[in-house]
């Protein structure tokens with residue numbers, strides 16, 4: 001009988017928020033998951049789950065990336081979910097702008113490059129994290145919007161470049177999801193009302209809303225899908 005090794009998945013930003021929802025869904029679907037977080041405190045808060053191990057990872061640091069990947073012999077799924085947004089004008093200063101680009105865009109590319117040989121071996125796939133702000137601008141977070149627009153274009157470019165290696169590259173574009181990152185918006189009644197007025201499904205999304213979508217994109221059911229940026233937004237982009 002053919003031997004089927006357990007499929008391996010790695011999720012950056014995988015110990016809280018959207019990434020945590022994705023990590024738990026992939027484990028549920030039968031993957032062995034490495035869920036990465038930036039700080040020990042974040043790892044300590046992660047409730048243990050079968051088939052999920054946690055690891056420290058800073059996607060802006062090449063040594064940290066190498067340290068996490070060195071234990072893998074092949075990789076079936078890379079989910080790039082690490083990301084930041086800086087409000088209160090920080091992204092209108094060049095250092096703040098640069099930091100957001102460094103995490104969201106360069107960090108995603110650093111992970112893709114480092115994992116490419118492992119993914120080629122497994123004929124695996126990458127799922128990046130885009131945003132509504134891949135499609136339109138932000139008056140508050142120009143670095144975030146620029147980084148997420150670029151993540152969408154990076155996704156299409158790597159899909160084209162790595163198809164011959166058997167690697168599919170897709171992205172999810174979450175709408176407004178209730179996590180730490182959007183806590184200031186959830187706390188702002190006027191902003192929440194404006195968001196809900198434009199969301200046909202009329203609620204905040206949850207990390208669970210993304211888990212099944214990523215599991216699908218990683219699966220054989222999506223074997224002819226590459227280079228897509230899939231909105232998961234309760235219909236926000238339709239109106």
Ligand code: NAD
Nearest residue numbers: 013017018038057058059081082083131174176177179181
């Ligand atoms: P979150 O703040 O809860 O999670 C962010 C994660 O990124 C954390 O796990 C954190 O440790 C990790 N991270 C931050 N800097 C890092 C670094 N330098 N190296 C490694 N990991 C780092 O936020 P979230 O809402 O769960 O966001 C996850 C992703 O989804 C982000 O890319 C975000 O831009 C994107 N997104 C979120 C929303 C939303 O509404 N919440 C919408 C669209 C896209």
